[in-house]
Amino acid sequence: MKTEHYRILEKSKITDFLDKLNTISKVAAPVYKGFNNYAFQTIKSAEEVSLKYIPTVIPPKKYFLPTNESLLEFSLGNELKVEPTVEYENLILFGVHTCDIAGIRCLNMVLSDKPKDTAYLIRKKHITIIGLECNDYCDEFASCAFVGAHLPTTGYDLMFTELEDYFIVHIHSSKGSDIIEKTGLFKPAQTISMEELKALREKKSAIFNNEIPTERRYLPDLFDRSFNASIWKELEQKCLSCGNCTAVCPTCYCFDIKENVDLSLKVGERYRVWFSCQLDPFAKVAGGIDFRRERSARQRHRFYRKFRYHIDRYGMVFCTGCGRCSRTCMAGIKLKEVLTSLIRESEAKIWRKWL
Amino acid sequence: MSKPKVAFFDFACCEGCQLQVANIGEPLLDVLDIVQIVEFREVMSEKWNGDFDVAFVEGSITDEHAVERIKKIRERSKILVALGSCATIGGVNGMKNSFDLEEVGKYVYGESYKFFPTLHTKAVHQVVPVDYFINGCPIYQPEFLTVLKCILQGIPYYVPEYPVCVECKLNENVCMYDRGVTCMGPVTKAGCNSWCINNGNICYGCRGLTINPNTEGLKEVLKNYKIPEDFLIKKIEMYNKCKEFDKS
Numbered sequence A: 001m002k003t004e005h006y007r008i009l010e011k012s013k014i015t016d017f018l019d020k021l022n023t024i025s026k027v028a029a030p031v032y033k034g035f036n037n038y039a040f041q042t043i044k045s046a047e048e049v050s051l052k053y054i055p056t057v058i059p060p061k062k063y064f065l066p067t068n069e070s071l072l073e074f075s076l077g078n079e080l081k082v083e084p085t086v087e088y089e090n091l092i093l094f095g096v097h098t099c100d101i102a103g104i105r106c107l108n109m110v111l112s113d114k115p116k117d118t119a120y121l122i123r124k125k126h127i128t129i130i131g132l133e134c135n136d137y138c139d140e141f142a143s144c145a146f147v148g149a150h151l152p153t154t155g156y157d158l159m160f161t162e163l164e165d166y167f168i169v170h171i172h173s174s175k176g177s178d179i180i181e182k183t184g185l186f187k188p189a190q191t192i193s194m195e196e197l198k199a200l201r202e203k204k205s206a207i208f209n210n211e212i213p214t215e216r217r218y219l220p221d222l223f224d225r226s227f228n229a230s231i232w233k234e235l236e237q238k239c240l241s242c243g244n245c246t247a248v249c250p251t252c253y254c255f256d257i258k259e260n261v262d263l264s265l266k267v268g269e270r271y272r273v274w275f276s277c278q279l280d281p282f283a284k285v286a287g288g289i290d291f292r293r294e295r296s297a298r299q300r301h302r303f304y305r306k307f308r309y310h311i312d313r314y315g316m317v318f319c320t321g322c323g324r325c326s327r328t329c330m331a332g333i334k335l336k337e338v339l340t341s342l343i344r345e346s347e348a349k350i351w352r353k354w355l
Numbered sequence B: 001m002s003k004p005k006v007a008f009f010d011f012a013c014c015e016g017c018q019l020q021v022a023n024i025g026e027p028l029l030d031v032l033d034i035v036q037i038v039e040f041r042e043v044m045s046e047k048w049n050g051d052f053d054v055a056f057v058e059g060s061i062t063d064e065h066a067v068e069r070i071k072k073i074r075e076r077s078k079i080l081v082a083l084g085s086c087a088t089i090g091g092v093n094g095m096k097n098s099f100d101l102e103e104v105g106k107y108v109y110g111e112s113y114k115f116f117p118t119l120h121t122k123a124v125h126q127v128v129p130v131d132y133f134i135n136g137c138p139i140y141q142p143e144f145l146t147v148l149k150c151i152l153q154g155i156p157y158y159v160p161e162y163p164v165c166v167e168c169k170l171n172e173n174v175c176m177y178d179r180g181v182t183c184m185g186p187v188t189k190a191g192c193n194s195w196c197i198n199n200g201n202i203c204y205g206c207r208g209l210t211i212n213p214n215t216e217g218l219k220e221v222l223k224n225y226k227i228p229e230d231f232l233i234k235k236i237e238m239y240n241k242c243k244e245f246d247k248s
């Protein structure tokens, strides 16, 4: 932690800061929607912003990978004309929690792998991420400490951490330091602030305890033993296949491709929309065969997709612990409980082997 | 090339879906550029004696006259489209099937009920083959245009088989269950872009059950939210009673 990479912002100046940010470019930030729900929305003024919030209904992923995104435009005149399209604009995301930053890191990994998702990569360049560290759990659904997403590591331009009477801000990119300069509200950090930051992190390590009774490094073994675990059958009864858990997950990136023509039937666009492995048509192929008809198989796939497959391919766990899937599931399927059940069942099996 | 000839017909229904078509606004002019409407009782008095390229049929089939009439329309149409919940799934007319037909007749027509013979309500595809389905009570205008374009391009239209929740989440609505209200979204076919929830209402389930609904699971959910089970059954029967004729 180098002091020269840190700045101080008085708490009373946060409104000024947000309003100035809004003059630099479009700003999206967490806004309260009622009934303990929040959403990232473009803001007109600082008052709309909730500095204290639980993870938004859908993650800020929506700015990187729009729910509905045009891919190409075509016209079917005498000759076929096809023009790829990329929709992007300069945007500052303010108040992104570390779990959601981890989510964007997961997307970066996959979408810059071959075949590169060019539209995503272009859009990403135009988005500035200003993080906001959590000093306490958002609620009981979070499991960010298990995956190490409760602390800022990388993947942001600026990171705001709230201390007693000011914010300490980590500058992590030139885009970030530009904002510090343009807004002109920050003071350099002193040694004392650095010590206060350190003290906060120590306090956090007492608050944030691993929420799952195992360690991350045991996940591959655990999942290799769990393909036929009884919990999948239980989920078969409970799950409604509504797809909410995948719609809200910051690390899901599956999409469906569709086409739309105008009423002349000559001009149109090809676009993609978010899609999900929990939904009936997802694994259906010609002839009506469905490779994953049972809800149990779909739920199992979801968990393997978060905790097993990507460890082999990318060396990363694809869960950020944000808790959205558990929060949104009206059937009460909770990620922490599912993992705990897998652990208990697999422990019992190992013991039986030894006895 | 002459424009495809299009006609609209209604059976047991409220004609609200045809009204949705008539009220579609500006795109209607573009529609009229590419099709020729030859019969549409709600907006014009002309009739057509020849064949149709596309017939849109609103309403469910509830008596022998209707059976004969829909068969004739089918014979005269290259493509037949079921328009709205009454036509696609039987809709609210299906509630009749929960009662004894004689009892129903007496309730409506009194002692002269014998002059008005009636049948169990059926959706259009339960009587004649249907090529395209436009669900909804009433239909969702953008979906009508999408289906129309599919028909004119000669490609199929797939009614989404997943639930309304999918669209609702992408619209980032506050879930009705968070507000403490029951919503039929989790077991109802999508395609309306979660129209009602976007406007502050629950989903009534008007587009019919998804292909593979976990109704037992939903009963458990309702138990957790302390909502009586028979409330759900009534909501499902409101639109889906005719589903039992699909099983054959």
Ligand code: SF4
Pocket: A238, A239, A240, A241, A242, A243, A244, A245, A246, A278, A325, A328, A329, A330, A331, A332, A333
């Ligand atoms: S949110 Fe719950 S009920 Fe819906 S698909 Fe996911 S696990 Fe199943």
Ligand code: SF4
Pocket: A245, A248, A249, A250, A251, A306, A318, A319, A320, A321, A322, A323, A324, A325, A326, A335
């Ligand atoms: S699986 Fe659940 S907790 Fe993990 S990142 Fe996705 S929504 Fe968040």
Ligand code: SF4
Pocket: A054, A055, A097, A098, A099, A100, A134, A136, A137, A138, A139, A142, A143, A144, A145, A149, A150, A321, A322, A323
């Ligand atoms: S899951 Fe962790 S990092 Fe994410 S909002 Fe909750 S406490 Fe913050």
Ligand code: SF4
Pocket: B164, B165, B166, B168, B169, B173, B174, B175, B176, B177, B183, B184, B185, B186, B194, B197, B203
């Ligand atoms: S409001 Fe209804 S449709 Fe929307 S997510 Fe909740 S249950 Fe599903």
Ligand code: SF4
Pocket: B136, B137, B164, B188, B189, B192, B193, B194, B195, B196, B197, B202, B203, B204, B205, B206, B207, B208
């Ligand atoms: S939200 Fe539900 S009730 Fe409303 S139009 Fe859609 S399916 Fe019908």
